[in-house]
Amino acid sequence: MLNISAKLSVTILFLLSLLTLLSTFVLLDPRSANTRQAVQASSVLTTFNLSLMLDDPSNFRSAFGQNVIFMLETSKTGVLKLRQVCALEAAASLNPHINFILAFSDLLEIKAKDNPALQELLQHSPNVKLATLDSSMAVRGTPVQDPKENKLKKDNYYIKEHTSNFLRMSLLWKLGGMYMDLDYMTLKNLSAIIELKNFLTADADYNINNSLLGFERHNPFLFKILETVRSDYDPKDHPTVVRSFNKAVMNVFKISIVEAIRLVNINNQLHVLNYFITSPIKYSECHEVYRTSNASVWFEYIREHGSYTIHLWNSCSRKEGKLDPKSNDSPYVIWARGYCPRAIARAVDWF
Template sequence: MRWIKIFYTVAVFVTLTIFIYNTHLTKYLRAINQSKWKTSLPSRIFNLTPFLLDDPFAFKQMFGEQVILYIETTDSVNLKPRDVCSLESVTTFNPTVPVIIVVTVTNHTSDQLPFYNSTSFQSLMNNTQNLFVAWATIPDIAKDTILEQFLFNDTRILNSKYRPAHVGDFVRFLLLWKLGGVYLDFDIMIFKSLAPILNLKNFVIATFSNGVINAAMGFERHNPWLNLLMNRSQTNYYPTYYPSTPQIMTLTLHYILNISFNAGAADHMKSQVNESLHIIGSKTFFPFDYENVVLAMFNTNFTKYMEKAFETHYGIHTWNRRTGYIKVEVNSSKPLAVAARKFCPRTISLAGAFF
């Protein structure tokens, strides 16, 4: 009995020691990473290639295990207040996670970024420590991947009228393939910490009857599921169909995992569908579906529903392709304005009379 007591005493002591050590080590490493971010503004705007893009160890050493990625693939763009609102909300609720906007450029030596003349973006960069801008060429991003020949030699994507959007779909795949992390579209406003989602590491999101979308997804570097989705997306690419990639992702997972994406099915799915892939439902960023998002964001009768979503959801996908042209007064009681005043106050204060 005496030896048993000694054994359990030692076991408890060792367990507590490991727990305390790991806790303090995590905080220490996090502090070290954050200290790297507290640098001058120019040092947070950097060239991603060739060094960091092709050296995952160096990238990990600089930014840690978790990153949130955005991409901008248009040649000339000025980030709109709603785009900056997304960045303000995500950096505010995830202050220990690097948020990196990757801008594709024609010459990787260029330091002239296309959207830096945005007043609200400049203000956010000047007052946020975990926001970064990196630039890279698409050939460098695609180099040595299964999509390299497809993006530059396949006539289907070269001649597609949706080419810029579709190239953006594939670039987000490639960045996750090479770097790992979580990708978000600019039209997702965040309501709370994304830690539970970030911790899933490998996930896609299904919403209502739309099936799987690619506005938000996360993968570890060189994840086999990501390789499968990239391969299927290029093989079955539909050049005349705008949501080609989400549709192929949906069909691929439907056949392989025998999952139905009928209306509402995503909300009833188990988060753990497979040991290596999570499929999560509309409780993430979709309090309103695509068909009703205009009404839900701009009709004051839906303000209470929006406020309820602040508690029940991680954010809202505003579907800018459908709603971006609609302006709201910043001081109005319309649901979008109410959300913006709460989750991106700095941005909306600089937006002028309309948001």
């Protein structure tokens, strides 16, 4: 009887030891719930919900300061292309005291595995913040709420571009700051431009663009632009919003666009920057940025005009295709080597 009890006790102790050992393996097993949660936490990039701060400008300013530059990604892919990362790297590195907020519209999270270059940039650029943004919340209460919600359909060919147009105006109306597209190469510190507070930029002698602009919160002229967009919006017209910008300038100030650009400062209410300051290479010439001929001529031209940024024109970038980051000596690749070295270093074969 004693032998049987002793054997039973040994068996029970053995089973308890085995269960303890198995639970240890489960805790360490990559398939366990605890490990899965840790992996999931590191598989997405850190973001904040910008939508929740749209009606609380004082809280936004206390978090990010007075000088903020917004950028937008509205494709809903959750992926930032290498050339876009290059643009962000150049801008952030030359402006370490300015917070750059890159907002992804209508997404809940940004996956790290899809954005290795962006993940590396975040590690080296503490002034770059990622945000998610509900586009409906962003335009709510603004004049562009109606065209965004009722005229811009999901099957619209220009939905990405027009959504971006609506969002940049709404962000500046509600929070104030500066907006810049992701197809700009920054060459200088932008403090002198952002300190203008209320400004538009030209991309030719006769045209104002909306790819780089800045306004104080609730600026009355920006509201006029928003109203003009609402009344004139055509979902089938790609530059419909740009047309409204130009029309608003002419209607409010009773001058031509050529005269507005010439004046620079209109009635101490609005600055209009000449194209050579932020967009020295016009769209008609943009293909030359991606080709090797006459690179030295363009470098001298940029230097002489003291340009702060270069508009690289997304449509032109797509047409010119991929470039060899090692052997190509086009102006764009040379600029990238100097201003976004981390991004271009990730381009193994093509950039």
